[in-house]
Amino acid sequence: MRDGSRMWKDGTGVLREERSSAPSPRVGRDSVPRPIAGISRWIALATLVILSVAYLYMPPGSDVMAAARKRELPVYNVARDDKVIAISFDAAWGNANTMALLDLLDKYDIKTTFFVVGIWVEKYPELIQEIAARGHEVESHSTTHPHMPQLSDDKMRQELKTVADQIEALTSKRPTLFRPPYGDYNDRTIVVARQEGYEVIQWNIDSLDWKNLGAQPMIAAAKKNLAPGNIVLFHNDSKYLMDALPTILDYYVSNGYKVIPVSQILLSGDTYIDHAGTQHPKAQTAPTPEV
Numbered sequence: 345m346r347d348g349s350r351m352w353k354d355g356t357g358v359l360r361e362e363r364s365s366a367p368s369p370r371v372g373r374d375s376v377p378r379p380i381a382g383i384s385r386w387i388a389l390a391t392l393v394i395l396s397v398a399y400l401y402m403p404p405g406s407d408v409m410a411a412a413r414k415r416e417l418p419v420y421n422v423a424r425d426d427k428v429i430a431i432s433f434d435a436a437w438g439n440a441n442t443m444a445l446l447d448l449l450d451k452y453d454i455k456t457t458f459f460v461v462g463i464w465v466e467k468y469p470e471l472i473q474e475i476a477a478r479g480h481e482v483e484s485h486s487t488t489h490p491h492m493p494q495l496s497d498d499k500m501r502q503e504l505k506t507v508a509d510q511i512e513a514l515t516s517k518r519p520t521l522f523r524p525p526y527g528d529y530n531d532r533t534i535v536v537a538r539q540e541g542y543e544v545i546q547w548n549i550d551s552l553d554w555k556n557l558g559a560q561p562m563i564a565a566a567k568k569n570l571a572p573g574n575i576v577l578f579h580n581d582s583k584y585l586m587d588a589l590p591t592i593l594d595y596y597v598s599n600g601y602k603v604i605p606v607s608q609i610l611l612s613g614d615t616y617i618d619h620a621g622t623q624h625p626k627a628q629t630a631p632t633p634e635v
Contacts, residue, residue, distance in 0.1 A: 416534035418524075418544035420621030422609050424573035427601045430609040431576040432547065434523065436461040436489050438581035439468050445580060445589070446478050452593050455479050457606040458580065459523040459545075462487030462507035469514055476515040481605045483521040484508060484542065493530040500536045521545050521606055545606055546621060547575045551592075553582035562588035567595050573622070575606060 433445070435458055449456060458475050460482055465472050476482050486492070487506040495503065504522065512518045522542040524533055529544065537544050551566045562584055566576055578585060596603060614626040 415619075416531040417617050417619075417621045418529060418534060418546045419575070419610065419617060419623045420546045421548040421571075421575050421623070422573035422611060423622055423624045424609065424611075427572050427599075428604050428609055429570070429572070429574040429576065429596065429601050430457065430606045431578060431603055432457045432459060432523070432545070432606055433578045433580045434459045434485055435464050435471075435580040436485060436525070437464070439464075439471060440581050441585050442468075442471050442580050443474070444586055446474065446480075448586070448589060448593075449480070450478065452597070452603075454593065454603045455481075455605050456603065457481040457483055457521070459483050459485035459521070460507070460511070461485045461489045461525070462503075462510055463489070465507060465510045465514070472511065472514045476517070481521070481607055482511050482515055482517070482519065483523070483545075483606070484511070484519040485523050486525050489525040491526060491528045492524050492533045493528060497532060497536050500533065501540060504537065504540050504542065543610065545575065547577035548621070549574050549576040551576060551578050551582075551588075553579055553585055553588070556583045559584045559587035559591075563591050563595075566592045570596070570599065570601070572601075573609065575609065 431454075433456060435442070458480055460472065472482055484504060484507050486503045487510075488503065490503065492500055492503070508519050520542060521544075522537045523545050524537075527546055534544050549566060549569065551562050553562050555561075562582075566588070578589070593603070611623055611625050615623050616626055617623050
């Protein structure tokens with residue numbers, strides 16, 4: 345016998361089925377009890393109202409995501425009006441090109457920044473002294489080239505301190521810039537480094553020299569999107585560096601750019617770093633006119 349029906353015999357004794365007119369209950373979204381569905385709608389409405397009010401009272405220039413959580417970023421490039429760029433060399437492993445590189449930079453009268461690892465400093469102390477003697481910056485790239493986010497805060501501080509001590513002992517100058525190994529960082533990396541007195545530096549132009557693709561791919565990568573305030577990444581021992589760098593430097597100079605060390609391209613005074621890692625000067629509030 346089906347749900348909602350009953351059996352009966354008519355006057356002739358034949359068994360018949362009478363179906364109920366009531367519909368069978370349905371299972372699905374419409375089966376949610378009305379009180380519960382009503383509560384859900386009120387919760388959604390209340391959430392929308394709360395977010396709207398919060399947005400109205402946020403300070404100018406803010407957005408919802410920034411209010412929820414501010415991500416710590418290093419400097420990738422700098423908002424500059426003058427035609428200056430910085431090129432930088434990471435030194436972590438070999439030294440094959442270093443002396444030839446220094447001679448080439450002398451030829452162009454260019455000063456740059458070398459980010460060095462402590463194990464490289466220990467292995468080539470005479471090169472550290474020569475880099476500094478030629479007028480280039482010697483800055484920190486950690487002591488052992490670890491993935492910094494995988495370390496505790498104390499271990500990160502030790503990575504910064506050890507190489508800084510090494511550099512200072514050889515150059516009489518303590519580093520103030522830090523480039524995380526592998527370009528790998530998180531909020532803690534940035535916070536700890538800044539607490540230790542460093543500005544954290546990445547790059548916005550990668551020469552791709554580390555891929556060993558040849559001189560032409562390096563030249564194309566280093567020339568792409570040339571703009572004031574760029575920071576360009578090279579490595580002192582990359583295979584095709586000395587084949588590509590003269591053409592790259594000629595291109596920069598012929599386009600009216602001056603190459604300067606990283607510390608000199610950074611802005612002084614009050615600054616901020618936007619969501620893309622560009623350093624900007626903080627806007628100055630216009631003075632109130634006297635009445």
